[in-house]
Amino acid sequence: MIKLDRPQKPIELTHEVQVSLTNKFKEDGNSVWSKEYIKKSLIEMSSNKCAFCETLLGEESKYLEVEHFHHKDKYKDEVVDWDNLLPSCRRCNGKKGTHDTKLEPIINPCTSEPKNHLKLLMNYRFKHKDDIGNLSIILLNLNDQDRLVKKRFEIGNALLDKLLEYIELTDDVVSGVQTSTKRKSKIKNGMEAILRNGLKDKEYSATYSxxxxxxxxxxxxxxxxxxxxxxxxxxxxxESQIKNLTLC
Ligand SMILES: [Zn+2]
Incomplete structure (x- = not known):
C-alpha cells in the first residue's frame, strides 16, 4: 500500500448530479457509482492499481471495483461522494465487506500515509505499527499467502537476482577487466531501469521499493x-522517489 493523491473530482460529478444519484440510490439501491467517468478518474489516481493491495486491475478476475471507504449501506449520503470512493480489486473489496470504517478505522491510502501504520518484514509479511495497521492487515488479509505474500517473495527474489547480476558487471569495471563505454552504459541504464521498476505507478511498488x-x-x-x-x-x-514509497 502506498499513499495516493486524490485529484479533483470528475467534472461530470457536479453537486446536482451527486444529489440526484444519491436520491436514486436511496430510492431503489441502484449502482449509481458505476459510471465510466468515476472509474476513469479512480484508475488514473492509482495508476490502475488496487488502492489497498497494489495489484494491477483489468486482468482476469481483477476488474476494478468502486470501493466505498465508508460503507454505502450505512452511509448512504456518501454513495457518490468523491472523497469516499477508492479503486479496489474484487478480493480487497470483498474482504472489507460491510465493515464500518468510522467505528473501527483502517488505513485510507488517500488520507493517511500507509508507512505510518505498516512495515514490510524480511519474510515478505506486513507487520502493523499501530492498531489501524493491525486491523487493516486482518480485515483485508494483507498477508494472504497465495495471493500476496508469495507474489511479494517472487518480486523481491527477482529483484535481488537482478542486483547481483549488475554487481558482477560492475566488478569488472572496478577491477579494470572490462571498462568499455558499452559496458558502462549498460550498467547505468540497468540501474535506471531497476529504480524505475519501483516507482509509484508500478504494481506492488511498496514491496519492490x-x-x-x-x-x-x-x-x-x-x-x-x-x-x-x-x-x-x-x-x-x-532513489529519492523510491524512498518515499518504502514501508520500513
Ligand atoms: Zn486489492
Missing part, C-alpha cells in the same frame, strides 16, 4: 557505481 532500499545488494552496487563514476544525478533522483 522496500526490498530494494533495504537490501545489502543495492547498497553494495550503489557504492561500486559511485566509485567508478557510474552513479548519476538521475539515479539519485529516482
Amino acid at each position: 522496500t526490498v530494494l532500499i533495504q537490501s545489502e545488494e543495492f547498497n553494495e552496487l550503489k557504492k561500486k557505481m559511485i566509485l567508478t563514476d557510474l552513479w548519476t544525478l538521475e539515479h539519485t533522483d529516482l
